[in-house]
Structure formats: C-alpha cells, structure tokens
Amino acid sequence: MLQIPLWKRVVILGVVLLGVLYAMPNAFYSRVEAHNDAAAAIEAAGATPEREAAASAWPDVLPSSLVNLGLDLRGGAHLLAEVQVDQVYAARLDSLWPDVRDALREVRDEVGTIRRVDTEDGTLRVRISQAGGMAAALETVRALSQPVGTLTGGTQSTLDVSGSGDTITVQLSEAERAATDDRTMRQSLEIIRRRIDEVGTREPTIQRQGEDRILIQVPGIGSAEELKALIGTTAQLTFLPVVGQAASAEADAGPGNIIHPSLDEEGVFYILERSPVVTGEDLTDAQPAFDQNGRPSVTFRFGPSGARAFGQYTAENVGNPFAIVLDEEVISAPVIREAIPGGSGQITGNFTVEDSTQLAVLLRAGALPAEMTFLEERTIGPELGQDSIEAGRIACIVAGIAVLLFMALSYGWFGILANVALMLNVAMIFGILSAIGATLTLPGIAGIVLTIGMAVDANVLVFERIREELKTARGPARAIELGYERAQSAIVDANITTFITATILFLMGSGPVRGFAITLGVGILTSIFTAIFVTRLLIVFWFERRRPKTIEV
Structure with missing residues (x-):
C-alpha cells in the first residue's frame, strides 16, 4: 500500500524546512548583509549605537548566511598582477652575505681581508686580498650550498660559485631559481x-596565471585603486643597524650599506647596514594600539628565534640607534636604552587610527616576497551587476513559468503538486548555496535555470510510469506506489551521469566554469530529493485525505 513511515515524513519535512530557512535571508539581502557587517564590526572594534541598530535589523535566531554574489553580479575590482620574482634573488644573496663573510673569516690566513663589492646584476661578489687563496675560498663558499631537487629526480646545488682573479662571484643556480x-x-x-580576507571582503578569486602572474x-570593493592600495604594498618590515646620516639619497653609503629616507622627517636620510637584525618574517602578531601619549601606534611581537636575535642585538648595542624600516622608508630610528629580551615592541609615527589598523593588517598577513606590477585593472560598477541580476531573474521567471504551465496542463493536479515541489527545490538550492558560502555568478544562474528545466524530468518519468500502471487495472494506491518504485532506477541513472559531468567541470575548470558546476551539482541533488521524496509525500498527504477511487494523471 501507499504508505510512508512517520519518522521518514518528519525527516523529509525537516530537510525541506531547513532548506527554506537557510534560503530565506536571500529574500532580504540588503538587510541581512548590513546585519552581518555590523556584527563583524562589533566583534572586531566594539559596539556603537549605529552598529547595534544595524545588527538588530535581522533576528539572531534565524540563519544569516547569504549567497555571495560574484564580480559579474555585484561589481568590484579586477587586477592582473605580475610578480617581480627577480627581486627575490637579490634578497636571497643579501641574506647569504653574513654567512659567506663568517665562513671566509675562518680561512683568513689564506684569503686575507674580505670585502663585498656592490653589483647591479643580481650576484654576490666578494673580493679577497690574497688571490693565491682563491681555491680555499671557493671550497669554503661552496660548502654553504645545499642540494635542491629537480623535476627530473636529480639534485643540484643551490649556489653557483666561481672565481676570477681576486673576486668570488656567487649566484643562485638555475634549479634554485626555479x-x-x-x-x-x-x-x-x-x-x-590573507590580506583580502582579513579586511572583510567576500569570496575573492585569487589564481595563478602562467609563470609569474x-x-x-574581489566583489563588492569600491575600485581597483582601493584594491591596489591594499595588496600592492609589500609591507617589508626590517630592523637595521644605523651607521649614520646622509645629506641625500645619492650620497656614498659605503660597502655593505644602503640609504633610506625618513618617513616623518623631510630631507633626512639614514645610512643603514644592508643585513637586517630581524625582519617582518619573524613577527608572530601585530595589533593597532596607542602609545603613552595617546597617539596611534602598532605593537608587535616576535617568535622565539626573532626574539632571541632582537634581544641579543639590543643587549650588545645599548646606546646605539637602530632603524625600523617599512618598504624602504625609516619609520623611526630610536636609541636603544636597554636590552629588550621579551621580543615585543611598539612602532610609532605620524599614524592615524586607520593607518595603524591597516599597517597591523599588513604585518600580520606577512610581507609580499616581491613587488607586483599591475598589467591590467578594471572596476566593474554595481549598475552593470544589477543589470545582470535582473537579466538572470527574468530568465529564471520565464523558465519557471513555462515549466509550471507545462506540468499543470500535462498532468493536472499531480502536475500542480510537482510545481510546489519545484519551488521548494529552488529554495533548497539557495539554502545549500548559502550554507556552504558559495558564490553565485552569471554562469551559476545559468546552472539554476538549467536545473529548473531538468527538475521536472524525474516527475515526468514517475507520472508516465503511473499512467502505465493504471492501464493494468490496478488500484490508484498500488499504481502510485509501483510508479515510484519502477521509475526510481531510471531517475537515479539519468541524474548520476549529469552529476559526474558537473563534478568533472568543477575539478578541471576554474572561475565561471566552477560556478556553473556547483549550482548544477547542487540542483541535481535537490531535484532527486524533491522528486523521489517531497513530491511523493505531497501525493500521499492528498491521497490520505481524499481517498479517491480513481485518479487521472
């Protein structure tokens, strides 16, 4: 007989209700979005009357997850950046210089005095006073090289070391460069x-293209310039010993030294040692704060190794200045009054509250290893996104009405019940997309429209099968039951093949292709569920109430 156990009815209704609840916030998108932004702001920076008012616009007991709108629907910024990987080579060799110097000092009797030669070709050159000791010097420097694996399975050294006359040339090997x-x-x-996620934007697309792009x-951001200001800053923080001051940036800094301008003092230039005491990579935390005078600042804390190096340097250089350098500008150059063994400190300067907050964000995220050149930038306005939403909405409405009319005219009351299940199906799609935090794009809307058309396939199979069973003179209850049982395998088989296709599109594709695959895959799952369980449950409810002697499909 046509029966569904009570526990199964409760589960089906519960799943449908849960899907509708999670889909409901999307019907009040602006209100729920303001609530979410206000709640995040209250958690990060404290409550204000305006934030509390915005947070109370949506009840906390209801779900507040939204389907994120993609760049083509919401507007936002598009950038194509090229990473200047060559800069990393020079930085690697700069950090190698102290090790080379210390190693050569151990064979000073053979090589004599050691002096670094400034170069512009991305190599490290060291001049020794005793050219006769070149063989010993090369052997000593080559001992610093480490093995690096290659794609062919072999190993090469990280360094290429050569000598000519009294000069040693050190550069990265091809394998190490790759x-x-x-x-x-x-x-x-x-x-x-990390930088983009921390400032609250939604669902950015960040992908590698080619070798160095x-x-x-980023949907929802105001302009490409705003995005460039955030991610285009390298935020390379270093702590460098101060050698002295210079009159200009073109002054002679001396071997192994560099000149950086002061950020706050116009016309002031500092001569600094090239090799840093510690860098921003040693930081474990950075937070906006206020100094003893109530001015905005940034507090920082080093990890164990950075704390040891910083503490040892400050203990050995009490009374000497050291520079805090951010992106080749000296933020401040305080004098070390006493040893700082705790590994924490404070960066002060002419900051606003916004400046200190953004600097803390950049330092927590870490320094970009190299600068980026922006080859392409576009700002997509929200008006264009709104036009896309309207076009997608019209497409969904037209497709939905066509399907509803077809089912109602073809199958009568059973078609109307299938239409109710179809509307619940669309709601469940949005509920699942909201729950998993998926991003909806124009191709995603196309996937939903396709799902609307495909969703009735399973119901058509079932209803046609019920028609066939009614011709054998079975009772209506038995015909409905057999219709669902014998159509189920065909429904599952037909949808599995489409789901496999959606899975392949998701795994192999990217960007818009993935958006289409996600909505298509979710739509297939909800279509099977509504066709096999929801529509059947609605028919059972109607059948138990009316108890018809005959039915017409």
Whole structure:
C-alpha cells in the first residue's frame, strides 16, 4: 500500500524546512548583509549605537548566511598582477652575505681581508686580498650550498660559485631559481588571500596565471585603486643597524650599506647596514594600539628565534640607534636604552587610527616576497551587476513559468503538486548555496535555470510510469506506489551521469566554469530529493485525505 513511515515524513519535512530557512535571508539581502557587517564590526572594534541598530535589523535566531554574489553580479575590482620574482634573488644573496663573510673569516690566513663589492646584476661578489687563496675560498663558499631537487629526480646545488682573479662571484643556480620562483608565487598567493580576507571582503578569486602572474577579482570593493592600495604594498618590515646620516639619497653609503629616507622627517636620510637584525618574517602578531601619549601606534611581537636575535642585538648595542624600516622608508630610528629580551615592541609615527589598523593588517598577513606590477585593472560598477541580476531573474521567471504551465496542463493536479515541489527545490538550492558560502555568478544562474528545466524530468518519468500502471487495472494506491518504485532506477541513472559531468567541470575548470558546476551539482541533488521524496509525500498527504477511487494523471 501507499504508505510512508512517520519518522521518514518528519525527516523529509525537516530537510525541506531547513532548506527554506537557510534560503530565506536571500529574500532580504540588503538587510541581512548590513546585519552581518555590523556584527563583524562589533566583534572586531566594539559596539556603537549605529552598529547595534544595524545588527538588530535581522533576528539572531534565524540563519544569516547569504549567497555571495560574484564580480559579474555585484561589481568590484579586477587586477592582473605580475610578480617581480627577480627581486627575490637579490634578497636571497643579501641574506647569504653574513654567512659567506663568517665562513671566509675562518680561512683568513689564506684569503686575507674580505670585502663585498656592490653589483647591479643580481650576484654576490666578494673580493679577497690574497688571490693565491682563491681555491680555499671557493671550497669554503661552496660548502654553504645545499642540494635542491629537480623535476627530473636529480639534485643540484643551490649556489653557483666561481672565481676570477681576486673576486668570488656567487649566484643562485638555475634549479634554485626555479624553486624560488615557485615558492615566491605560492607565498604571494597566500599573503594576498590573507590580506583580502582579513579586511572583510567576500569570496575573492585569487589564481595563478602562467609563470609569474596572479589574477585577483574581489566583489563588492569600491575600485581597483582601493584594491591596489591594499595588496600592492609589500609591507617589508626590517630592523637595521644605523651607521649614520646622509645629506641625500645619492650620497656614498659605503660597502655593505644602503640609504633610506625618513618617513616623518623631510630631507633626512639614514645610512643603514644592508643585513637586517630581524625582519617582518619573524613577527608572530601585530595589533593597532596607542602609545603613552595617546597617539596611534602598532605593537608587535616576535617568535622565539626573532626574539632571541632582537634581544641579543639590543643587549650588545645599548646606546646605539637602530632603524625600523617599512618598504624602504625609516619609520623611526630610536636609541636603544636597554636590552629588550621579551621580543615585543611598539612602532610609532605620524599614524592615524586607520593607518595603524591597516599597517597591523599588513604585518600580520606577512610581507609580499616581491613587488607586483599591475598589467591590467578594471572596476566593474554595481549598475552593470544589477543589470545582470535582473537579466538572470527574468530568465529564471520565464523558465519557471513555462515549466509550471507545462506540468499543470500535462498532468493536472499531480502536475500542480510537482510545481510546489519545484519551488521548494529552488529554495533548497539557495539554502545549500548559502550554507556552504558559495558564490553565485552569471554562469551559476545559468546552472539554476538549467536545473529548473531538468527538475521536472524525474516527475515526468514517475507520472508516465503511473499512467502505465493504471492501464493494468490496478488500484490508484498500488499504481502510485509501483510508479515510484519502477521509475526510481531510471531517475537515479539519468541524474548520476549529469552529476559526474558537473563534478568533472568543477575539478578541471576554474572561475565561471566552477560556478556553473556547483549550482548544477547542487540542483541535481535537490531535484532527486524533491522528486523521489517531497513530491511523493505531497501525493500521499492528498491521497490520505481524499481517498479517491480513481485518479487521472
């Protein structure tokens, strides 16, 4: 007989109700979005009357997850950046110089005095006073090299070391350059993602393109310039010993030294040692704060290794100045009054509250390993996105009305019940997309429209099967039951093949293709559920109430 156990009815109704609840916030998109933004602001910076009013616009007991709108629907910024990976080579060799110097000092009897030669070709050159000791010097420097794996399975050294006359030339090997390029791109991708996520934007698209390019798309941001200001800053923080001051940036800094201008004092230039005491990579935390005079500042804390190096340096250089350098500008150059063993400190300057907050964000996210050149930038206005939403809405409405009319005219009351299940199906699609935090794009809307058309396929199979069973003179209850049982395998088989296709599109595709695959895959799952369970439950409710002797499908 046509029966569904009570527990199964409760589960089906519960799943449908849950899907509708999670879909409901999308009907009040602006209100719920303001509530979410206000709640995040209250958690991050405290409550204000305006934030509390915005947060109370949506009840906390209801779900507040939304379907994120993609760049083509919401508007936003699009950037194509090229990472200057060559800069990393020079930084690697700069950090290698102290190790080379200390190693050569151990064989000073053979090589004599050691002096670094400034170069512009991305190599490290060291001049020794005793050319006769070149063989010992080369052997000593080559001992600093490490093995690096290659794609062919072999190993090469990280350094290429050569000598000519009294000069040693050190550069990165080809294998190490390739490995460094890959690490640089991976690090840049992760740092950009952390920076963008931390300032509250929704569902950015950050993808590597080619060898040294990164595609960045951020929905909801005001302009490409705003996005560039955030991710285009390298935020390379270093702590450098101060050698002295210079009259201009073109002054002679001396071997192993560099000149950086002061951020706050116009016309002041500092001569600094090239090799840093510690860098921003040693930071574990940075937070906006206020100094003893109530001015905005940034507090920082080093990890164990950075804290040891910082504490040792400050203990050995009490009374000497050291510079805090951010992106080749000296923020401040305080004099060390006493040792700082705790590994924490404070950066002060002419900051506003917004400046200190953004600097803390950048420092927490980490420094970009190299600068980026923006090859392409676009700002997509919200008006264009609104036009896309309207076009997609019209397409959904037209497709939905066509399907509803077809089902009602073809199958009568059973078609009307299928239409109710179809509307619940669309609600459940939006509920699942909201729950998983998916991003809806124009191709995603196309996937929903396709789902609307496909959703009735299963019901058509069932109803046609019921018609066939009625011709064998079975009772209506038995015909309905057999119709669902014998159509179920065909429904599952037909949808599994489409779901496999959606899975392949998701795994192999990117961007819009993935958006289409997600909505299509979710739509297939909800269509099977509504066709096999929801429509059947609605028919059972109607059948138990009316108890018809005959039915017409």
